[in-house]
Amino acid sequence: MALSNPTATLSFKCIIDSHPSKPNPLFSSSSPPKLNTTHLILQVADSGKWRNMVSFFPGFLSKGRDVESLKLELYERIAPLDRGAEATPEDQQRVEQIARKLEAEAVNIVKEPLRSDLLNGKWELLYTTSQSILQTQRPKFLRPNGKIYQAINVDSLRAQNIETWPFYNQATANLVPLNSRRVAVKFDFFKIANLIPIKSPGSGRGELEITYLDEDLRISRGNRGNLFILKMVDPSYRVPL
Numbered sequence: 001m002a003l004s005n006p007t008a009t010l011s012f013k014c015i016i017d018s019h020p021s022k023p024n025p026l027f028s029s030s031s032p033p034k035l036n037t038t039h040l041i042l043q044v045a046d047s048g049k050w051r052n053m054v055s056f057f058p059g060f061l062s063k064g065r066d067v068e069s070l071k072l073e074l075y076e077r078i079a080p081l082d083r084g085a086e087a088t089p090e091d092q093q094r095v096e097q098i099a100r101k102l103e104a105e106a107v108n109i110v111k112e113p114l115r116s117d118l119l120n121g122k123w124e125l126l127y128t129t130s131q132s133i134l135q136t137q138r139p140k141f142l143r144p145n146g147k148i149y150q151a152i153n154v155d156s157l158r159a160q161n162i163e164t165w166p167f168y169n170q171a172t173a174n175l176v177p178l179n180s181r182r183v184a185v186k187f188d189f190f191k192i193a194n195l196i197p198i199k200s201p202g203s204g205r206g207e208l209e210i211t212y213l214d215e216d217l218r219i220s221r222g223n224r225g226n227l228f229i230l231k232m233v234d235p236s237y238r239v240p241l
Contacts (some may be wrong), residue, residue, distance in 0.1 A: 074098045078127040103211045112180035113210040121235035122151040130226040158239040168194040182209040
């Protein structure tokens with residue numbers, strides 16, 4: 001592994017799709033009627049408000065069950081795929097279908113993930129279609145075989161990618177919001193074997209869109225179309241400044 005080309009050695013660096021593109025600019029009631037037994041029948045008959053309020057709770061519960069069912073199906077589908085390295089085209093298609101169901105407006109509760117505290121912390125990469133991370137063209141012992149993490153802190157607009165066994169490489173980046181779901185990512189430092197810091201030459205750039213977010217699952221997509229599925233492991237983790 002030649003240290004003269006740190007970007008090439010850090011295949012894990014993105015959990016995005018890197019490209020030298022120029023980022024876009026920063027994006028920049030009245031109270032309900034009083035319920036009483038005298039007028040209850042008339043209120044229900046004359047106003048849709050009460051019917052809507054009554055029907056809200058069953059719909060909400062059904063939506064929650066749908067989300068949990070989809071998440072369980074997703075976890076079961078990706079569990080044997082070695083983060084995607086063992087996925088067949090059929091496996092990839094099925095994972096993509098489940099991910100899109102979770103990303104759909106009907107079940108995706110967090111509409112503006114970059115304004116949500118749920119994004120903060122350390123996430124473990126469970127699955128990706130990115131070959132720059134999976135490195136399936138290499139012998140298995142030369143691939144990242146340990147866990148891979150990505151940490152994000154919304155308040156400081158910092159991100160960090162952490163590779164464990166056998167390379168222990170790291171990368172940190174600044175985030176530039178493009179809208180409430182998408183960021184431009186600019187890597188500033190790499191660390192080889194968790195020991196040797198190297199300043200980014202400036203070419204480590206990309207974009208990342210958070211397409212689904214809840215307290216324990218995040219789905220993201222890079223600007224080259226790659227899919228990333230991560231689970232929360234430490235919401236208190238802070239990215240180094």
